[in-house]
Amino acid sequence: MKYLLRLKWALILLLFSFVIVSCSKDDDTPDNQDQQITDNIGKDDKDGDNGHDHGSSDFDYITNYEVKGDQLKKIKDYDVTGESLTFQKNEKQHKDIWKLVMDVIPDANRNYLSDFMLFHGEKSGTAGYVVQTKEDLTKWQFGIAMAYAFPNGVINSDGELAYTIIHEFGHIVTLNNTQVTAGTDANSSDTYHTGEGSSKANSYINKLYQNYWADIWDEYQEASNSEDEEKLAAFYEKYKERFVTQYASTNPGEDIAETFTYFVIKGDKPSGNSIADQKVRMLYEYEELIELRNYIRNNTKTKRSRMILPKAGAWKKANTFGDPKKVHNLTK
Template sequence: MKDLKKWNHILIIFLSIVAISVQSCKKDDDVADPVQDSDNQVSTSGNTGNTDDEGNITLYKVEGDKIVKEKDYKVTGKLLEFQKDTKKHEEIWNLVKKIVPEGYRSKMSEFVIFAGEKDDTAGYVIERTQDLSKWQMGIAIDFAYTGGFNADGQLAYTIIHEFGHIITLEKSQVDSSIAEANCKNFFTGEGCSRDNSNINKLYQNHWADIWDEFLKANSESDKQKFYDKYKDRYVTQYASTNPGEDIAEVFATFVTRAGGVNENNRAEKKIGIMYNDAEMIKLRNHIRGNIAKSSKNFLPAPGSWKNANTFGNKNKTHCGYNKH
């Protein structure tokens, strides 16, 4: 997560009724697996994604409310059609603006339109400065228009999840100047989480006691067993991938689901972290307040969020966090 081309968050809304693959956000080829280093630490985000520009269509600079084209990548065929259709680029960006308030868009320096069909990626974010003050967001244009623009609110969910990564990993939440060896709190990969950061609270209260067990779950079978054992702690199965994806899924559930903490299980207590944060409540109100200005499908219906094995009607949709 420190490196720009390293395993970090990609919101991969992995929805599979049979295979239960669940949700994440990052431009990657695989489901987000924990990346362990020699000190037995793990990347908190998800997959890092491709290490080249494959699939990228157009790069924009974010300038206030506007996106200004910086680069068209060399593409052919269907991707060239997507590149020329700049009205769709603007439509996607306009949805991002409905979700990300003006004061937070300054944290986004770049916006990328890419094609996610090859690796089933719907979106990602990646830090663009070492101090975590600037981020790039990428949205897959093919995903965005599957079944119609923002069908069933799934694109909106992807953007919310990706935004959740930014607000829980940016410089006010994580200190990138502190090395892992000197970190007294949860080390995210981008840096050391600050004492009162939401991701540190999430880790200390809901991950620390099962961390060693999580690190040992290396095979797909082991990961499934880990989730089955602790499913009451997670709002979706993808949230069990690591703390970075967990908090992004918690934020997305907090925003899209009708208000309140509904039960006394660990998953609900994580949502309670958001309700105890005035800034998060303000963001939730902003996003939900835009529903009235949009179509009825602006946000997805909460549905069976606890089961985390279905989302809309798609078998596989991905989203991401860090194309590093």
Template sequence: MQRILFLIFTSSLLFLSYFSYEIITMPGFIDDTVEKSSSEGTIEEGDGYLDEIKELIGDPLDFKSGAPTKAGTNIEQSQSALIQKSTIVTYQVTNDVLSNGIINTANTNQTEYARDTNDHHRLWDTFKTIIPADLRTNVYSFSVFSDGISNLLGYVEPLDYNGDTWQLGVDFIDSIDKKNFYYTLIHEYGHLLTLNNKQLVSNYDWKTFDQKETTYSSFYGESTPDSYMNVYYQEFWIYYYKEWQHLNVQSDSKAQQAFYLEHADDFLTSYAVTHPEEDIAESWTFFILSPKQSNDTVAQKKQNFFYQFPELVETRTEILKNLLTEAKKD
């Protein structure tokens, strides 16, 4: 009797196991595909927003006035006479609100526009819409300037030695081309992302600044080992950084052209060769504004570099969602 009951019990378990397996694998009952990782789902969501953006405004990387080669300014050059001369008005930013606008009275060419506070707020509101609130808390100053069409499109610069607070500057004339303006804002945020006080340490030995030890050194500090900038530098720049310095690529336009032609497959734009910090900002902008690439070239690998960081994949999707909201306003 006990043996009969055991056989019945065992047969029941086998039947239930078989039935359970069929339930798990039965098409249509429960999804029979391998569950996608959260990152893959987030990437697809971002690509969906990007497709909608393209339907509204076309390819965001294709704009008429200016070019990716001009999207931003190297941080070491941010105190240049060009910016000082072309500044129109500068605002304090407190809790995302502009206040205490100071007009540059020396810029007599833009006296009328200096008083157009509505347009100044419009430019700032575009930045607020596109860049998530928790990512722009270190922007304490906003400057509107213009040096004409398609020269300097925008810049960021730290307001303190430790990189805790920053100023964002935009060229109001170049902002007329919406895609141009969107590109610029995302590029400039790329600098804020990679050069903030969580990515750099300011108290390092200035005597060894030019020696470039084990981590990437900016004019304002040394990158931490796990920072985006240092990981990017170690992967893409360490092999020809000294050559780049020796050729004075940062300051010599002919050297820039020659360096780009020699390493054309390594850079997404010719402007990216001007500095490692510009290169990562350009790659960041392409990461946001186009789909994942096939990794056939170093340039494509640079664009895909950010996918290894889940938090940046989420940021990409959030920015694209916000950009879609901004694009629908037009």
């Protein structure tokens, strides 16, 4: 089940411009060209595709790395041509993206990453995704699109890549095994069912759902299950003071990820009365989330960091919807 930061949805908006950076080789980058996909990565994936080949014609996978703490070990170079081949050869760019991922994800949380997938992204219109590689939600594949990583030839020059990484990390924070009991049936769940399983009663996403979604759930279901895009737009317009971005109204899973991203990038704790502000303040109730926020924000202050954060509300494609058919309790 993939959590895609979709950039071409119901409103069909085009994302970032991109300038190809010339190829270079970083001698510190792992160079295990013949390494095969390790047995442990994705062997428990319940969809049976290990997250590596599903929809590969759309995702245009480039290179996959095994994650070992702060180190990457090459698993596979995919058979690619054209611009994807240029990306594949530029291992310095791979390493630069990974450094930015490390600026967002602390070492302890990197234990959740089984592998790091670089893909093209232009065909799928996707800037990033995460997908579980173990059914018990202890391991995840983290995917980043190279086509959107270097706008104007400079990594993350507009903050969009940082936003994507934080958003996708937010999915792992809120959907891992400490938050969700994997493999449960949606019909027998007393808490919000994410698609992977039942959220735990005290989980971040269940609290979000119970406090801010339960009262409008039936109305949301009617809008999201219809084939009429205008109904989803009307749902958002009616309740937009509840959401930090339009994209957040896609479903509770995207809502918590967007709220987490806003929680990280917004300088001050919001003091307003809107439900959107209440959601952000909810995350301040958790010391462990404050620590994550501080880790990410402190990394923006170092000279080595490439972490340029977009201002809250300035993300170019926040005003889009995700696919309403891929909500958590369906196939998301």
